[in-house]
Amino acid sequence: MIRKFLAPVTAHRELTAPGHHVLEFYAPELAHEAKPGQFVAVAAETGVQILRRPFSVYTVSPEQGLASILFSVYGPTTRALATYRPGDTIDLLGPLGGSGFQADPVAPVHHILIGGGYGVPPLAFLTQTLLLANPDAKVSVIVGARNKNLLVGTEGLAEVGAVLLPCTDDGSFGYKGLVTGQLNELLDQDNTPAHLYICGPTPMMKAVAGVAVVRSLPCQVSLEPFMPCGIGICMGCAVPLSDGSYARGCTEGPVFDAREVLW
Numbered sequence: 001m002i003r004k005f006l007a008p009v010t011a012h013r014e015l016t017a018p019g020h021h022v023l024e025f026y027a028p029e030l031a032h033e034a035k036p037g038q039f040v041a042v043a044a045e046t047g048v049q050i051l052r053r054p055f056s057v058y059t060v061s062p063e064q065g066l067a068s069i070l071f072s073v074y075g076p077t078t079r080a081l082a083t084y085r086p087g088d089t090i091d092l093l094g095p096l097g098g099s100g101f102q103a104d105p106v107a108p109v110h111h112i113l114i115g116g117g118y119g120v121p122p123l124a125f126l127t128q129t130l131l132l133a134n135p136d137a138k139v140s141v142i143v144g145a146r147n148k149n150l151l152v153g154t155e156g157l158a159e160v161g162a163v164l165l166p167c168t169d170d171g172s173f174g175y176k177g178l179v180t181g182q183l184n185e186l187l188d189q190d191n192t193p194a195h196l197y198i199c200g201p202t203p204m205m206k207a208v209a210g211v212a213v214v215r216s217l218p219c220q221v222s223l224e225p226f227m228p229c230g231i232g233i234c235m236g237c238a239v240p241l242s243d244g245s246y247a248r249g250c251t252e253g254p255v256f257d258a259r260e261v262l263w
Helices: 028-033 076-081 117-133 179-189 202-215
Strands: 003-014 020-026 039-043 053-056 059-061 066-072 089-096 110-116 138-145 163-168 194-199 219-222 238-240 246-248 255-257
Touching: 003 028, 003 066, 020 089, 028 059, 028 066, 028 089, 039 066, 039 076, 053 066, 053 117, 059 117, 066 076, 066 117, 110 117, 110 179, 110 202, 117 138, 117 194, 138 179, 163 179, 179 202, 194 202, 202 219
Parallel strands: 110 138, 110 194, 138 163, 194 219
Antiparallel strands: 003 020, 003 089, 020 066, 039 053, 039 089, 059 066, 219 255, 238 246
């Protein structure tokens, strides 16, 4: 159920990646209801920004009633959010989006999550959800960035049992090259049936979806089109589908079967 929250900020953490922040807030209903791949729409007093801005849910703690978002500073809303401190109030709508990622934690498959940049938060949430439901689930997380300093969002995932596979364009950390190279190596080394989950820059998602098609692997992709309203009214987030139709990224999405999307 979509609700409006005036949620007290409980923590603000600046990450080592330049301009990246995590805001944690108290919103018990959201923490209980949000699913990996869903998002919230945030309003911040900027003086110039009228529309809310969407942010993927990054972490939840239903027991404590806490949730968080991870963002990088790039515009008026995020500049405002970067000034929030514990005791301030964040204005948000959520949880938004369809049912999010569909993943069975007890299925005998290798869950491979591939992300980069702003695409990592929903995958981090999915990783936590899978491994909390089944600590024996086989989960690998491939994260790409231009360099080591821009790898964000994977804190705590190794501790819950995920295998982290970082990739950097310049080779400053982990695999040197694109996430597709790391993905193909992993698939070649492992005979376990794999399910892929993607979120990140569109060229990366398109390339990974291509690997899934060639290898006949199930693949879900979380898209992030421009979402002016976030609740399915304005039709500003239309996603072209391979059958010639369109879907609303904020309501029918943001998670789609990669084969449904007209890349």
